[in-house]
Amino acid sequence: MARISTIKNENAIPREDREQLSTCLFCDEKISKGGCWAGSKCIGVCKKCSQYLIDLFIDTLDDTDESFKKSSVETKMKYIEQMGVKRIVKKEEDSKKQEKYSYIKKLNLKYYAEVGIIDFFECTMTIVEAINKLSGVDKYNEEVLNGCENDVKEFIYSISREYPHTIRFFAIPDLNYGTFRLGCVAKIQNNGSTYILCGNRSYFEGIDEPGYNLTVKEVY
Structure with missing residues (x-):
């Protein structure tokens, strides 16, 4: 996972993969900034469509975690907030590691x-x-x-x-x-x-x- 702006000119990434990363998964618009990740497929997401990632997260939990599905809105919000804090801390730590040396x-x-x-x-x-x-x-x-x-x-x-x-x-x-x-x-x-x-x-x-x-x- 990375920011598109940091890897869009990275020559080590094959051209076809760079093009996929620079195309929003949801709206197909070409983007120079946004989030991206590479697995079996290279995926990019623009700012406008980033809210759909939250929808995907919620749908995944609803479909895989029965206790989450049955929870109140407040409980779901608390869980999502806790998960968000953990991921933000991890991303900050990863960013510092990347900057070192x-x-x-x-x-x-x-x-x-x-x-x-x-x-x-x-x-x-x-x-x-x-x-x-x-x-x-x-x-x-x-x-x-x-x-x-x-x-x-x-x-x-x-x-x-x-x-x-x-x-x-x-x-x-x-x-x-x-x-x-x-x-x-x-x-x-x-x-x-x-x-x-x-x-x-x-x-x-x-x-x-x-x-x-x-x-x-x-x-x-």
Whole structure:
């Protein structure tokens, strides 16, 4: 479930699914804002027709819950209000989770591993070098790279209780598309531990030399 305005330009969603999500289930009008969800079918609902979702909720309870069906209007209202509060709280919590590490997610740095002490960064790029070299690539623009650097600082602090003193970016070949993806390396002062973040879990197999004993975990 999501807001249409947040996913309507999401290229990861197939075009036909995006069109279904942008068409109101009830009135068939094209919409750019509203609610949507994807299951076996992709469904969107506009603001004007959103009241019908309440009707559907009530009809479902009337048909599946005998005690609800026999309840007074006041009791039904109280139940619906309680359910509404629970769902609002859940949606707020989900929204906060989505906002956390949003730039790490934009660069798809889904996995990380602690790789011990590494002091050589010759083939990596500082944030300034990355911005200059990738200025023509929209998904690696200055805002995203700066935001990712800040996200990485907060993430490393959350797992080590120390902000990294060195953060560098590096290119990882994407053999499926003949291009490159960005990875990130971050180093802390305490015991010199170094962390690598990237979007391809199999990348860590290439650096799992004897003695490293890598444990790959998920950032999100």
